[in-house]
Amino acid sequence: MQRIAIVGAGIGGLSAAARLGKMGYAVDLYEKNPVPGGKAVEHRQSTSSGSFRWDCGPSLMTMPHILQDLFAFCEERMEDHIPLTPVDPACRYHWTDGTVIDEDRSFWNQPAVRKYLDYAEGLYALSAPAFLQRPPRDWWKALGAEMIEHIKHLPKFMNMQSMATFNQKFFNDKHLLQIFDRFATYNGSSPFKTLSTFAIIPYVEASFGAWYPEGGIARIPEQLALLAERQGVRLHYNHEIHDLNALDASIRICNGDSITAHQRWLPQSHEGRNMLRHDLACSGYIMQLGVRKQFRELEHHNILFSDHYREEFDDIFVKKKLPREPTIYIAISSKRPGSTDAPDGCENWFVMVNAPATTPLDCKGYEKVVFDRLSEFGIKLEAKDIACCNSFSADDFERQHNAWKGSLYGWASHTMQTALFRPPLQHRQHPGLYFTGGTTHPGGGIPLVLLSGKIVSEMVLQDFPHTRFTPMPAV
Ligand SMILES: Cc1cc2nc3c(=O)[nH]c(=O)nc-3n(C[C@H](O)[C@H](O)[C@H](O)COP(=O)(O)OP(=O)(O)OC[C@H]3O[C@@H](n4cnc5c(N)ncnc54)[C@H](O)[C@@H]3O)c2cc1C
Structure with missing residues (x-):
């Protein structure tokens, strides 16, 4: 049986672990902290007034079907383990001039907003199958009959305007403009530097909604760790890895920050030095x-x-x-x-x-x-x-x-390269070494790191086939 070592029990690492365990690989997962979750952990504290609990990182999620798909892959139901409730309004925006706007259904139905979403729908239709759900090496596999109708949206990806400049075409109202500019910060970027392509972010929130798990966000990694264990994955907490090449496994997957990995846990390389040339996400x-x-x-x-x-x-x-x-x-x-x-x-x-x-x-x-x-x-x-x-x-x-310089998402998406060609999922010089999570492809945020784990598990299956496994159709 092929042995796989995964470093990091963030949501991306857990997503990869559960899938690879289900595929029949022998998976060991090493996490430096005593609990799973990485940035998505929680903190509890007793005070003289009573007990408080906080989510330490994410506070809502979108695209719940991606989490559902992970449980379905393992022949279980997400709803049995992580009940999600809608967050409505998803957000309340406040200004010092007294203006208050709720991001609810009526917000998304305003004419200017609808026009914006219609534009962004084309970006999503093209990028979801070609970019979000595949490794960059396989983007061409998305080219099928159903993609032809979306090819007309390709020029939208060539628009080099900043998101802030682009948004001005749609919104005269300064409050709406600021709301839509802020979506650039979802991946730690500046709206004045990131590309208009990221109009896709509000489209995703409008289309798939905002959701919160009963009991807090930490229930997601907690349940994913249990799901992984049910697939035979062995979890080792309080176990920090300092050298990715020293791991006793032919396949290694790093869920820790990929910039830190290239600087600290791999021999110094040209690739590693190049990584430091780009703006870091905030x-x-x-x-x-x-x-x-x-x-x-x-x-x-x-x-x-x-x-x-x-x-x-x-x-x-x-x-x-x-x-x-x-x-x-x-x-x-x-x-x-x-x-x-x-x-x-x-x-x-x-x-x-x-x-x-x-x-x-x-x-x-x-x-x-x-x-x-x-x-x-x-x-x-x-x-x-x-x-x-x-x-x-x-x-x-x-x-x-181990987040490089404390960046929450690795590179900021301030150039075409850092937006579309993030640090790779597979190391070019070290065979069998992969990366997964928010600092690599396709990006940060709960749904994307779940996808990152899925994509990397499929790459491993392709590169190191497992004879006992027959892929199931996705839900
Ligand atoms: C404050 C904040 C707010 C956010 N808000 C949202 C939000 O509202 N919605 C949303 O969808 N996303 C949000 N995010 C982003 C989301 O939390 C992350 O993108 C996602 O959780 C990252 O998952 P990951 O798989 O990349 O792993 P990480 O969470 O980065 O975990 C990596 C794991 O690897 C471990 N590790 C690192 N190095 C080693 C080593 N050498 N040996 C062993 N273990 C190691 C770490 O301890 C950690 O557990 C937010 C993030 C933060 C910090």
Whole structure:
């Protein structure tokens, strides 16, 4: 039986592990931390006011059919293990001029928004089969009769305008424009630098919805680890790997950050040095707050926009410092019906500001910048309102997840190369060495890393065929 070693129990590593286990390979998975999940773990804390729980990374997911497909591949049902509930509105957007917009059904049905989505639908129709669901080496296999009708959308991929410039063609309203510009940050990029191709991101959110697992996002990796174990995968926690070539397996899959892997866990190479030439996707400055109050004006997911959006991205990507006037994201899962994530009368705030991927990052005094900015929206928190406050930034992401310079997604998608040709899934010089997860193809975010695990498992099956396995049709 072919032996496979997977490094990292992030969602991408677990997706690959469960599939390869099901295919009949002998899979060992090594994770440096004591629990599965990588960036998608949770934190619990007891305080004098009671117990709080926070999602440490993702706070919603889209494209649930991709998770369903993974369970179906293993002949199980996602619904039996991870009940998902819709998040509606997916987000509430706030401005200091008092404007509040909810991202709900009526939001997506506005004429200007519909026109935008109609455009982006073509991008999705072409890129989903050719790019999202295959390794770049096999894109041509998507060329079939059903693709012919979508070929007319190909010139849209050649549009070299920035997302921000492109969005201006569709939106005169400055608030709508800012909402659509912000979708660039879903992969850690700047709307003023990333390509218009990423109009695909709001299309995906509008079409497939926003979802939240009962009990928190950490239920996803927790259940995927159990699913992998049911396929015979052996999980080894508290086990950090320092040399990918020293693993005792003919097939090795690295789910750790691929930039870090090329700098630290493989011999230095031209490829590794080249990787450092590109902009890194942003990191985050995060505060987990136990709040002894409830705020009716806030939803589960909230964005409090900066009045100086371009300057915010200049601070992050050019000056490489925390933004002077940040856009603030607040997720409060305790607002969900039946939630036990905060004691009665309290809320569990996950506050995030986009931050530069650079270490060490000077965060001294930044809590005050965030609290001062919140008060400009009329959201006042005094010391007596706060049961606990933990803050994290790039240095913590680097230490906890081996994320290069604390970047959440590896490269930013600021050029055609970094958007479409991410660090490869397969090492050119080391046979049998593959990569999976948010820093490689097809990109970051829960659905894409699930796909990354799927794609890499199919590459392994193709390159090292397993005689006992007959692929099942996907759902
Ligand atoms: C703050 C934040 C908010 C986010 N919000 C969203 C969101 O709302 N929706 C969404 O879909 N996505 C979101 N994301 C992105 C999403 O969380 C990630 O893209 C995804 O979870 C990454 O999965 P991965 O498979 O790449 O692995 P990672 O989560 O990066 O995990 C890699 C694993 O490898 C382990 N590892 C690394 N090096 C080694 C080693 N040498 N030996 C052993 N183990 C090792 C690490 O400990 C880790 O467990 C967010 C991310 C963050 C950080």
